[in-house]
Amino acid sequence: MPKWFTPAAILCGLMFIISPVLIARAPDEAAMGMVYKIYYYHMPSAWMFLLAPLVCGVSSALFLARGRGEDDRRAWAAAELTVLFGALTLITGPLWARRAWGTWWVWDARLTSSLVGWMIGWAYLILRRYGGPGSDKLAAGVALFGAVNVPFIFISVNYWRTIHPPTTIVPRLPVDMGVPLWFCVFAFLLLFILLMTMRLRLEVARTRLDALYVALDE
Amino acid sequence: MTPGTAARPPATPFWRTVWTVLRKDLTVEMRSGEIAYTTLFFAASCVLIFAFALVKEGKAPEGGAAGILWIAILFAGTLALGRAFERERQAETLRALLLAPVPRPAIYVGKLLGIVALLVAAEAVLLPLVDFLFTARLFVHPFWLAGIVVTCTVGLASVGTLFAAMLVRTRSRDMLLPVLLYPIVVPVIIAGVQGTAALAQPAFDEALVRFWLLLLVTFDIVFVVLALWTFEAVMSD
Numbered sequence: 360m361p362k363w364f365t366p367a368a369i370l371c372g373l374m375f376i377i378s379p380v381l382i383a384r385a386p387d388e389a390a391m392g393m394v395y396k397i398y399y400y401h402m403p404s405a406w407m408f409l410l411a412p413l414v415c416g417v418s419s420a421l422f423l424a425r426g427r428g429e430d431d432r433r434a435w436a437a438a439e440l441t442v443l444f445g446a447l448t449l450i451t452g453p454l455w456a457r458r459a460w461g462t463w464w465v466w467d468a469r470l471t472s473s474l475v476g477w478m479i480g481w482a483y484l485i486l487r488r489y490g491g492p493g494s495d496k497l498a499a500g501v502a503l504f505g506a507v508n509v510p511f512i513f514i515s516v517n518y519w520r521t522i523h524p525p526t527t528i529v530p531r532l533p534v535d536m537g538v539p540l541w542f543c544v545f546a547f548l549l550l551f552i553l554l555m556t557m558r559l560r561l562e563v564a565r566t567r568l569d570a571l572y573v574a575l576d577e
Numbered sequence: 578m579t580p581g582t583a584a585r586p587p588a589t590p591f592w593r594t595v596w597t598v599l600r601k602d603l604t605v606e607m608r609s610g611e612i613a614y615t616t617l618f619f620a621a622s623c624v625l626i627f628a629f630a631l632v633k634e635g636k637a638p639e640g641g642a643a644g645i646l647w648i649a650i651l652f653a654g655t656l657a658l659g660r661a662f663e664r665e666r667q668a669e670t671l672r673a674l675l676l677a678p679v680p681r682p683a684i685y686v687g688k689l690l691g692i693v694a695l696l697v698a699a700e701a702v703l704l705p706l707v708d709f710l711f712t713a714r715l716f717v718h719p720f721w722l723a724g725i726v727v728t729c730t731v732g733l734a735s736v737g738t739l740f741a742a743m744l745v746r747t748r749s750r751d752m753l754l755p756v757l758l759y760p761i762v763v764p765v766i767i768a769g770v771q772g773t774a775a776l777a778q779p780a781f782d783e784a785l786v787r788f789w790l791l792l793l794v795t796f797d798i799v800f801v802v803l804a805l806w807t808f809e810a811v812m813s814d
Contacts, residue, residue, distance in 0.1 A: 423810035471767065478760035485756050491748040497757075500743055502806045504736065505760045507799055511764070 360560060368553055374546035381539040394458040397451050399539055403547035404447035407475075409509050410551065411441040412476060415483070416506020419499035428566065431495050434502055435487060435557035440551060441480035441505070449477060460522055468515035469523040476512055479505035589806040591686075594679040598687025602661070603694065607618050611664075612657050617699045620653035621706060628710040642713035643773035647729070647766050649703060654696055654733055655755050658741040666745050675812055685738065689801075692734040693727075700726055707781060713777050721786050728793035729769030732800055738762050739804040765800075768792045776788055 378399070388395040415437035452470070456520040479550035483505065486498045495503060516523050532540060606612055627645045633639050666672040674684055704726070708715040715722060740757050744750040772789030775782060 423807070472764065475760055475763050478763075482757050482760050486753060489749055490753060493746060496811045497740075497743045497747065501757055501761070503803055503807055504800075507803060508761075508764075516784065554591050 361556065364553070364556060365471065367549060371546060371549040371553055374542065376541070378543050378546055381542055385536050385539045386533075388418055391459055394455065397455045398511045400539065401448065401451035403544045404444050404451060406544060406553045407547050408441065408444040408448045408473070408476070409438045409512060411444055412480065412502070412505045412509050414555075415441060415480075415502045416509075419502035423496065423499050424558040430538050431499070432559055432562040432566070433555075434499060435562065438480055438487075438498075438502065438505075439558060440554060442477065442484060443554070444547075444551070445473070445477035445480055448473065448508075465522065467521035467523060468519035469521055472508060472512040472515050476505060476508045490555060533577065587663050591680050591683045594683035595687040595690065598674075598684055599690045599694075602691035604686065606666070606691075606695065612660050612695055613698060615660070616653045616657045616695065617702055619656055620649040620699055620703050623649040623652055624706055624710065626702065632710065637711035637713070640774050640777070642707050642711035642715065642777060643770045645711065646703060646715075646773060647770050648705045649707075650696065650700060650730070651733065651759070651762070651766055653699060654692075654730075654737060655758060657695055657699075658692060658734070658737040658758075659754055661688065661695075661738075662741045662745040663750075671745060681809045681812060682805045685742070685805060688742065689731075689734055689738045689804075692738050693730055696730045696734060697727065700730065714779075715773065715777055718781060718786075719778055721783075721790070722773070723774065725769060725772040725786070725793065728790060728797055729765055729772070732765035732769075732793055732796045733762050735797065735800040735804050736765075739808055740779060742808065749766075765793065765796050768796065 379533050382396050382399045385396065385399070387393050415434045418430045418434035418437060421427070422434060452473075456465070481499065483498050483501045486494050486501060490497055515521070516525050583601075627649075628637075629639075631641060662671070675681070677684075704715055704722070707713060727752065737754075737758055740754060741750075743765060744753055744757070747753060768789050772786055772793065775785045775789060
């Protein structure tokens with residue numbers, strides 16, 4: 360594991376311990392009161408949910424172009440993070456929506472495209488698991504389509520009539536709401552990097568082990 | 578002529594390759610009728626099951642026809658896509674096709690046009706059937722309907738052709754094709770359903786139909802460009 364990993368993991372843990380305190384101290388929103396505070400975890404996880412398929416798609420494109428195993432491993436790790444952060448987003452979102460909109464789910468463009476992105480992440484993992492030999496390149500093809508969906512998720516909220524808050528809301532937040540939000544964004548980003556590093560390390564170890572088995576057989 | 582190039586046959590131009598692959602697929606299909614008949618029968622069965630289940634006392638559920646039409650096309654399309662490449666595998670012609678000195682994207686485009694032609698032929702029968710069973714008023718604006726149907730079919734087939742080709746050498750291809758295809762084409766199907774439903778409305782909203790059509794054209798362009806690049810990279814082994 361790289362030298363920076365342990366201090367970064369401790370820092371990430373501390374950030375997640377401190378974040379509820381900051382969120383609790385942030386002022387209540389005028390219309391929704393305290394309920395809106397789930398937003399401090401929902402939005403950062405949603406951003407990581409957008410970042411992960413982009414990393415997966417770019418790594419897959421590189422893998423298809425250069426054929427290097429490290430790109431493929433990064434794509435696989437990012438696909439798993441897509442599913443993980445997608446699950447967090449799709450759990451925290453409805454919790455907020457139930458109180459804010461009075462319903463768990465609406466079939467608007469943002470929610471539907473997010474669900475589609477999450478399903479593409481699952482499709483990638485299912486293909487890797489059950490596709491057999493050669494599924495790495497096939498999965499790379501799936502990842503490219505998953506990455507194309509990301510800009511669609513992002514802009515959908517600005518182009519369709521929807522009750523989901525638009526992307527323009529973040530820069531307009533007052534300072535006492537913005538500070539905890541950006542704190543949580545960095546905590547989630549650090550978590551993303553740490554999980555990615557751990558997952559990549561596992562995959563490198565697995566590749567080495569496979570090579571050793573092959574060498575032993577020969 | 579320089580040494581080394583003498584043995585290599587000249588590369589066939591792109592569109593001639595497309596036409597050759599398309600003509601080959603259509604000729605095989607005209608002789609056997611296998612995909613056309615099975616796809617059409619399967620799609621019509623789906624529509625009939627929905628009609629039995631949903632049409633009560635001669636009244637169809639409001640706005641349901643568009644969804645049922647596209648579900649039937651999606652299911653039938655999956656069947657056709659799987660079979661189109663399975664045939665190449667069984668005859669062991671896929672390798673020959675890929676070894677031919679032709680641009681790989683041209684093979685993809687030829688295959689794609691063949692699938693689109695088959696699906697459009699099936700839709701020509703399905704549309705009147707759905708219109709009749711669900712009293713849907715689909716043919717009030719035939720040109721808009723043709724635009725929506727063709728663009729949605731191209732969107733579905735562009736991704737489907739790529740994945741069917743990619744999966745042809747995979748063990749569990751029949752199981753994996755819908756798993757990979759459906760999440761990616763869901764936005765296309767949604768746009769197709771919404772566009773078709775907008776056409777069937779008593780008060781015709783041209784701006785709304787144009788919006789869905791433009792969205793479908795955007796999906797088609799993005800998916801075809803991406804598939805052309807991916808096909809070349811993925812089928813290189």
